[in-house]
Amino acid sequence: MQPVTQASYEQLQARVAELETLLAQRGDIAQANNNLLGELVDNSLANVFAADRKMRLLAINRTARETFQRWRGFVPQIGDYIPQFLANQPDIMGRLAPVWPRLLAGEAFIDTIALGPPDALRHYEIRYHPLLDAQQRIQGGYMFAYDITERIAEQERLHQTEEALRQSQKMEAVGQLTGGIAHDFNNLLGSILGALELAEQRLSQHRVSDTARLLEVGKNSALRAASLVQRLLAFSRQQTLLPQPVDVQRLVAGMHDLIRSSIDAHIDLQDRTLAGQWSIRIDPQQLENALLNLCINARDAMPLGGTLRIGCENAELDDEQARRLDVPPGQFLHIRVDDTGMGMSKDVMQRALDPFFTTKPMGQGTGLGLSMVYGFVRQSGGQLRIDSTPGQGTSVHLYLPRNESTTPEHPCAAPENTDARPLHRPHRIMLVEDQATLRLVLGEVLKELGHEVQVFEDGRSALQALQHGPLPDLLITDVGLPGGIDGNQLAEAYRGLANEAPVILITGYDIACSMALGWPAERTEVLSKPFELKALGERIDRLLGVDAHLR
Structure with a gap:
């Protein structure tokens, strides 16, 4: 063992001094860090509290002290027993009591509460955490309470603004709907009154055959008015459909007179449906209403005349075609209603199926026709698609599932005697x-x-x-x-x-x-x-x- 010389002793002392200086610096840094953290917490927007297991207050930041002073008229002090200084604050104590056992059980969680009188409620988002020592043992709990009153008020203002906007949109839709209904009904009532007036004149002239024809016109107009009412009533609910096997070629053939009376004389109606194609299982009256709606839309798109075609063909949809149409793969009857009218822009076509959307002047359309046709087709297990080019016309495609039953198809029966x-x-x-x-x-x-x-x-x-x-x-x-x-x-x-x-x-x-x-x-x-x-x-x-x- 070498003897300790004076030189080595001095070196040792210097090293000890260096270590002491380093420790002191680190202590200063730690203290500075703690001071900085304390300053940050003290000036945080959050109300910060910490308490031991016995609910003695261990820490409270400046924001929390100011909050208590502003809204409660006193300031809690370190060491205060929480249930004692909250004895006269039942709203706070009532919310704290059930959460304290959860903290002592080691649970961390978030809660949102409202405190204060009804006319001056303050809303807080509170983040609760258990307080752990170095050995990870639970010594109490602490929480960060953020005042979100302004955020809640802003959300409420936004909600009220949205409600006002919805009400405005609803009133606009009601106005548009009312005008459209008035327009449609005035047309129907005009034809009914005109037919009855002419029938009365023909009776006085003993022209019985003309009278019968005019009464039939009035009856058809009344039935269309009834159908309009039923479609409006059905719009607010899922319709109760009465599906049955239908031969579309025979159904369209039975509609020729009705369609021709609904379109202008300078529009050429072409029935391209063919006999012997697949039947479909559907509510025949609703399908008639849907096709009549499409024909009337086509009429309105051809104010100067044109061609209206109705056709259908069998369609076997594979997986890819069915996926694009959002229907199951299988056998469908593809019905087309084509016109040579003014067509639709891309923006109009995207909104064409929206309820109340119409390009017609105020009071000349409800904006419900296409949306109700679409709803009926989808409810019947099919799909509706629109193809249109401005200036070249529009094609509406209906895909309706094939009837698989052997029940006889719905006939277009002659009127019962x-x-x-x-x-x-x-x-x-x-x-x-x-x-x-x-x-x-x-x-x-x-x-x-x-x-x-x-x-x-x-x-x-x-x-x-x-x-x-x-x-x-x-x-x-x-x-x-x-x-x-x-x-x-x-x-x-x-x-x-x-x-x-x-x-x-x-x-x-x-x-x-x-x-x-x-x-x-x-x-x-x-x-x-x-x-x-x-x-x-x-x-x-x-x-x-x-x-x-x-x-």
Whole structure:
């Protein structure tokens, strides 16, 4: 072992001094770092609190002290027992009490709370963390509470602005819809009134054949008005469809007169549908409405005349074609409605299926036609696509799935000969209708059919007759009736008095809305106003095919 010389001792002392200086510098740096962190926390936008396991306040920053002073009128101090200084602040203590056990269990989480009186609420986002020592043992908890009151207020202002914008858009749509409906109905009412006026003149001139033709024109216009109402009612809900096998070639052939009466004389209608193509399973009336809508749109796109073509072809869609159309692969009937009109720009074509969108002047279109056709096609399992070039025309493509059943296809039947009705014994029918004109017409029709008719204009008087008089063989009642008893309630009372009681419910509203409390019971039919008198007779025959068994 070498002896320690004076030189080596001095070197050792110098090294110790150097280390002490270095440690002192590091201590100063650590202290400076701690001071800086403390300054940052103290001036943070967050309200910072820390407490031990016994809920004694270990730390509180300047922001939190100022917050308590501003909103609560006092400043908590280090060492204060939290439940004690919050004893008069139940809103804060009520929110803290359930979260403290979660902190002591080691859970870190975020909560959003509102504190203060209702007229001066302050909103806070609070981030809770357990307080750990060097050995990672839980010694308490701390939290950062951010005042987000202004953010919430801004969100509320934005929400109110969005609501105001939506209300404005809704009122604009309602105005556009109202104008469009008024335009369409005025056209229909004009044709009805004109046809009736001319029919009256022809009758006075004993020109009976002309009268029959004019009455048919008026009837078709009334049916179109009824169809418009049903489409508007169906727009706010998913339609209740009645699908059946349909031969499109036969359906379009049966629409020729209706389409020609709906388009201008200088438009050439070409039916390119072919016999023998695949049938589809669809609601035939809704398909007729859809095709008529497309024809009317084509008419409006050809104010100077042109060609309107309706065609269809079988289409076998492979995986790629089906993916592009957003339908399952398989066999579809492809229906096309083409016009040689003004066409659409790319922007118009992108919005053409939007509800209420129309390029027609205010009051000359509802903007619902294409959107309702699209909804009907999609609900039927198909797809609608539009091709259009400005100045060259538009093609609307409907892809509808092939009917796989063997049920006979829907025929375009000729009108039933109402004179060849089966003979039957007279039945006793109760008719309840509050609208005087319709009540008179229906009463006359029922008498002409050979039935005995009791007529009432409100539900209460009809109910009294049911309870005290002989029961009818059939009840025909409007759903909406005055007198505090509606048609559904009247029908229920009738069913309570008669076994298998047959009922015909008449409604001027959407059938789905009228049946909100349940779909019709057994031996109950529903007729939607306006309806053809022939349809009423068919329902009566169906319900009274066997005698009602009354108690």
